[in-house]
Amino acid sequence: xxxxxxxxxxxxxxxxxxxxxxxxxxxxxxxxxxxxxxxxxxxxxxxxxxxxxxxxxxxxxxxxxxxxxxxxxxxxxxxxxxxxxxxxxxxxxxxxxxxxxxxxxxxxxxxxxxxxxxxxxxxxxxxxxxxxxxxxxxxxxxxxxxxxxxxxxxxxxxxxxxxxxxxxxxxxxxxxxxxxxxxxxxxxxxxxxxxxxxxxxxxxxxxxxxxxxxxxxxxxxxxxxxxxxxxxxxxxxxxxxxxxxxxxxxxxxxxxxxxxxxxxxxxxxxxxxxxxxxxxxxxxxxxxxxxxxxxxxxxxxxxxxxxxxxxxxxxxxxxxxxxxxxxxxxxxxxxxxxxxxxxxxxxxxxxxxxxxxxxxxxxxxxxxxxxxxxxxxxxxxxxxxxxxxxxxxxxxxxxxxxxxxxxxxxxxxxxxxxxxxxxxxxxxxxxxxxxxxxxxxxxxxxxxxxxxxxxxxxxxxxxxxxxxxxxxxxxxxxxxxxxxxxxxxxxxxxxxxxxxxxxxxxxxxxxxxxxxxxxxxxxxxxxxxxxxxxxxxxxxxxxxxxxxxxxxxxxxxxxxxxxxxxxxxxxxxxxxxxxxxxxxxxxxxxxxxxxxxxxxxxxxxxxxxxxxxxxxxxxxxxxxxxxxxxxxxxxxxxxxxxxxxxxxxxxxxxxxxxxxxxxxxxxxxxxxxxxxxxxxxxxxxxxxxxxxxxxxxxxxxxxxxxxxxxxxxxxxxxxxxxxxxxxxxxxxxxxxxxxxxxxxxxxxxxxxxxxxxxxxxxxxxxxxxxxxxxxxxxxxx
Numbered sequence: 001x002x003x004x005x006x007x008x009x010x011x012x013x014x015x016x017x018x019x020x021x022x023x024x025x026x027x028x029x030x031x032x033x034x035x036x037x038x039x040x041x042x043x044x045x046x047x048x049x050x051x052x053x054x055x056x057x058x059x060x061x062x063x064x065x066x067x068x069x070x071x072x073x074x075x076x077x078x079x080x081x082x083x084x085x086x087x088x089x090x091x092x093x094x095x096x097x098x099x100x101x102x103x104x105x106x107x108x109x110x111x112x113x114x115x116x117x118x119x120x121x122x123x124x125x126x127x128x129x130x131x132x133x134x135x136x137x138x139x140x141x142x143x144x145x146x147x148x149x150x151x152x153x154x155x156x157x158x159x160x161x162x163x164x165x166x167x168x169x170x171x172x173x174x175x176x177x178x179x180x181x182x183x184x185x186x187x188x189x190x191x192x193x194x195x196x197x198x199x200x201x202x203x204x205x206x207x208x209x210x211x212x213x214x215x216x217x218x219x220x221x222x223x224x225x226x227x228x229x230x231x232x233x234x235x236x237x238x239x240x241x242x243x244x245x246x247x248x249x250x251x252x253x254x255x256x257x258x259x260x261x262x263x264x265x266x267x268x269x270x271x272x273x274x275x276x277x278x279x280x281x282x283x284x285x286x287x288x289x290x291x292x293x294x295x296x297x298x299x300x301x302x303x304x305x306x307x308x309x310x311x312x313x314x315x316x317x318x319x320x321x322x323x324x325x326x327x328x329x330x331x332x333x334x335x336x337x338x339x340x341x342x343x344x345x346x347x348x349x350x351x352x353x354x355x356x357x358x359x360x361x362x363x364x365x366x367x368x369x370x371x372x373x374x375x376x377x378x379x380x381x382x383x384x385x386x387x388x389x390x391x392x393x394x395x396x397x398x399x400x401x402x403x404x405x406x407x408x409x410x411x412x413x414x415x416x417x418x419x420x421x422x423x424x425x426x427x428x429x430x431x432x433x434x435x436x437x438x439x440x441x442x443x444x445x446x447x448x449x450x451x452x453x454x455x456x457x458x459x460x461x462x463x464x465x466x467x468x469x470x471x472x473x474x475x476x477x478x479x480x481x482x483x484x485x486x487x488x489x490x491x492x493x494x495x496x497x498x499x500x501x502x503x504x505x506x507x508x509x510x511x512x513x514x515x516x517x518x519x520x521x522x523x524x525x526x527x528x529x530x531x532x533x534x535x536x537x538x539x540x541x542x543x544x545x546x547x548x549x550x551x552x553x554x555x556x557x558x559x560x561x562x563x564x565x566x567x568x569x570x571x572x573x574x575x576x577x578x579x580x581x582x583x584x585x586x587x588x589x590x591x592x593x594x595x596x597x598x599x600x601x602x603x604x605x606x607x608x609x610x611x612x613x614x615x616x617x618x619x620x621x622x623x624x625x626x627x628x629x630x631x632x633x634x635x636x637x638x639x640x641x642x643x644x645x646x647x648x649x650x651x652x653x654x655x656x657x658x659x660x661x662x663x664x665x666x667x668x669x670x671x672x673x674x675x676x677x678x679x680x681x682x683x684x685x686x687x688x689x690x691x692x693x694x695x696x697x698x699x700x701x702x703x704x705x706x707x708x709x710x711x712x713x714x715x716x717x718x719x720x721x722x723x724x725x726x727x728x729x730x731x732x733x734x735x736x737x738x739x740x741x742x743x744x745x746x747x748x749x750x751x752x753x754x755x756x757x758x759x760x761x762x763x764x765x766x767x768x769x770x771x772x773x774x775x776x777x778x779x780x781x
Contacts, residue, residue: 051767180711210239223501282315316343443559473556631661644673
């Protein structure tokens with residue numbers, strides 16, 4: 001116990017020290033001729049000196065001052081968990097966790113000491129405030145309202161609400177009784193600002209009744225064409241050793257689209273079920289993951305056996321601009337591959353004739369324009385191509401004006417694309433402004449850029465020390481001279497094996513077999529080295545020297561976008577071997593383009609955000625940008641939320657005061673299931689400016705029973721971060737007894753005299769008597 005030693009008569013400190021010194025001197029003088037020796041001499045002298053010291057101490061009147069919470073002046077909150085998770089049993093315990101908690105709160109359990117119990121004793125020193133919490137926090141008079149029927153355990157919300165409610169009030173502490181299975185926070189997301197010490201009591205243990213529960217479900221999306229979505233479900237099992245489980249993925253129509261049968265090897269083990277699939281449609285898709293045991297399996301509850309999830313596979317159209325310096329086989333295979341992807345629009349800008357020197361030439365009837373365009377334009381000669389301009393062909397454009405003047409010259413024109421592919425086109429094809437525009441397209445707009453190897457790209461295309469060249473993940477200066485290596489064989493790097501979009505097979509053995517069967521390539525755009533932060537995903541080796549490798553596919557993040565360098569200049573040879581090779585090449589191009597556009601931001605985006613501790617309230621964030629991808633402030637935003645029952649709710653989003661172009665709306669979901677959100681943006685003149693969609697899945701029952709084991713880790717983290725203690729149910733009485741001595745907002749000082757004590761007096765006499773007894777037994781008294 002902390003305290004302070006005080007002196008009631010400090011003026012007597014000097015005289016008492018003098019008396020003690022004199023007594024010490026007299027004692028030493030009296031012992032100079034004694035026959036006592038060894039330990040007996042030391043013990044006798046020490047006892048006599050202690051006796052004199054205690055008597056001298058009484059002259060200064062020492063006292064022990066301690067601070068205690070002033071009775072009735074401080075508040076203390078007791079929070080009891082009322083969620084359905086406390087209806088579970090622990091292994092070997094006939095009572096549910098809720099019954100154990102109710103007994104402790106009523107004074108009838110082992111935690112109560114005497115008829116009044118620890119709660120009554122707590123009320124003697126504090127103004128006790130009793131609360132129940134589940135999805136919300138509410139007052140209680142005597143915890144008689146405990147029904148353990150709450151649909152959620154919002155521990156974080158309850159604590160933050162308590163901190164707000166008692167801000168500035170003398171709240172001495174909080175006692176939290178729960179199993180620790182919060183549905184609104186984790187150990188890394190605790191926001192305990194403004195709270196007094198929170199003392200936690202863990203109700204329940206880590207050994208529950210036999211059960212099967214769906215835990216965390218992770219959804220990962222890649223550019224892998226065959227199965228771009230991977231769903232990984234953790235299944236927490238208790239007492240299911242030897243059981244074979246059935247895990248199923250069910251679509252919105254009730255059809256089982258994937259099924260797994262994981263086997264439980266240990267009594268308490270977490271197994272994983274993985275589902276790899278390609279959704280039938282792009283956009284939002286709701287699925288249900290469910291798990292069941294065998295005929296002999298026992299379960300404490302079935303509320304945690306299924307969960308609704310959302311798979312959001314962004315839909316296009318993704319617009320990709322291909323710029324080619326000449327017609328070639330690469331574009332043929334690329335375009336053929338993209339024709340099979342309905343979500344990607346490939347727009348081609350291909351030069352079929354180089355710029356020629358300007359001279360006066362009179363053709364048919366005084367013609368001065370390029371004869372290649374004869375008959376394709378109007379009669380106005382100013383609209384046709386001149387000899388001093390390259391001849392360009394546009395493919396896949398949406399309207400007549402698109403790319404009419406060649407490569408885009410303004411942000412509005414280029415930023416409408418998601419990615420740009422450069423092939424066999426030299427740096428001189430672009431003006432200085434277009435180089436800077438391409439750089440902004442990647443770094444600011446967040447677009448993708450891929451350069452293909454060829455005679456007109458990389459170093460041989462003059463991209464060294466240009467803005468586009470600076471974007472590339474490879475160095476173009478000081479490229480080694482000499483003949484290009486021949487008979488190049490492709491292989492994946494360690495990082496390439498980890499990227500699903502680089503692989504074309506779903507297992508390593510099949511992928512190695514495919515790589516071995518690939519034809520040898522003959523042209524490589526050599527580079528000096530890769531830049532820091534870049535990653536080599538594939539390399540090529542010379543057939544004559546397999547130890548010497550060259551980067552073939554290098555990628556890197558650049559600003560908000562991503563860049564790739566494919567240094568092989570004749571990848572089209574892959575598709576000339578046999579029909580199966582053409583399919584493989586097409587799959588490679590589709591996966592590569594999908595990777596290139598996967599993270600490119602749209603002008604309009606919407607995201608559903610669950611506020612920490614408020615899973616029953618969703619904030620919808622809509623970001624709107626203009627055609628130059630600058631924040632749009634002069635638009636109106638409407639959000640439409642469709643619930644699981646098909647009901648629609650219209651919400652007008654309000655501009656955020658913290659970020660330009662951000663609009664906020666809130667929605668409170670009412671039931672379990674999938675929620676679909678569509679945000680519509682309207683410009684100031686009333687025209688539709690774009691829309692976006694998102695969604696979320698809500699399953700309160702599954703969240704509440706996600707874990708059937710108590711979570712002492714979270715409870716200990718709450719206590720540690722607030723300066724509280726972790727208290728066992730059986731130690732509540734002792735905890736309450738010592739609680740007034742802990743820190744509190746309103747305290748009082750209690751002083752206990754140490755000198756005016758029979759114990760001090762008897763101790764002094766005992767020391768002198770013991771010294772006399774030692775001398776007497778040695779015949780000296």
